[in-house]
Amino acid sequence: MPDPADFDLERFLPYLLNQAAEATSRSFQASYKAAYGLTRTQWRVLANLGKFGSMTARDICRISHIEKTKVSRAVAALEEQGLLSRTTSPLDRRAEILALTDAGRAVFADLGQRAIEYDRALRARLGTQIAADLDDLLRRIIAEGTPVGDED
Amino acid sequence: MPDPADFDLERFLPYLLNQAAEATSRSFQASYKAAYGLTRTQWRVLANLGKFGSMTARDICRISHIEKTKVSRAVAALEEQGLLSRTTSPLDRRAEILALTDAGRAVFADLGQRAIEYDRALRARLGTQIAADLDDLLRRIIAEGTPVGDED
DNA sequence: GCAAGTTAGTTGCATACGCAACCAAGTCAA
């Protein structure tokens, strides 16, 4: 039975991960927020559409592990801004096929580049081999990282 | 000039970090949220007070890198729940010295233990050596991870 | 063909957050 006095937030993995995530997200946030007024979620949805082409909101949920509510609102906002268009699926009239508009693709082109550059710079500073290992670790954490249960 | 089509969210470090952070935080969240109705921020503030003893809100900001607003509200909530007490500092009447109450210490004891166990289990599954390396990496990212500027 | 589920997506509500503006107490210098 561990002594609670031994507990140190600074060595607590969830905390460290959070800080690291905040640090990186925050600084990249400037790109999509300042330049295009996008939310983190909106940027992610856009990035998925940019990468994978047309798909339905549900697909985005599956791929990106973002909850449906968040996706739904992000999609609404992106549509509002003219960055994506919705078409009711002919196969399933509940579903909507989402696709970036030209404007959306332009934004993705710009942000995609910046993201690549940002990522490269960060990895370079960490050391590319190390960064690659980090990827694996993070994926493992994401995959099995939820020992207690309670999935998102 | 990178081709935006090369961009893949799944290999974007800020994104991976976020997912990993979410995955771990989420599952530990059950402990403090379900059991004590605490917010992530509240739990962190409590953890810092539990670890370091009495200190001022400003100190918590410095140590934990949480913004003052968040700390302020968390402190108010924790006081409301009877987990901490405030005393105006005799040295500087603007500052308030925060200290856990007995109830607060009890909560910390419980959550501290659970946190240690959670962390251990996670590290064990990653491999302890690897987990230690991960710590370093994350600290580096946190420290220098914000190349563009725009600090928190 | 239809009642009992499912599933895609939206919405209401209550809460947490970020930012900027704001008080009150302290500091510093003239």
Next chain:
DNA sequence: TTGACTTGGTTGCGTATGCAACTAACTTGC
């Protein structure tokens, strides 16, 4: 002392989020 500046902490306001409840469109078994 007094006026300009800094600093500890709070608050108002607009926005993002999570959860549960909801609609509409599909599926299944009978």
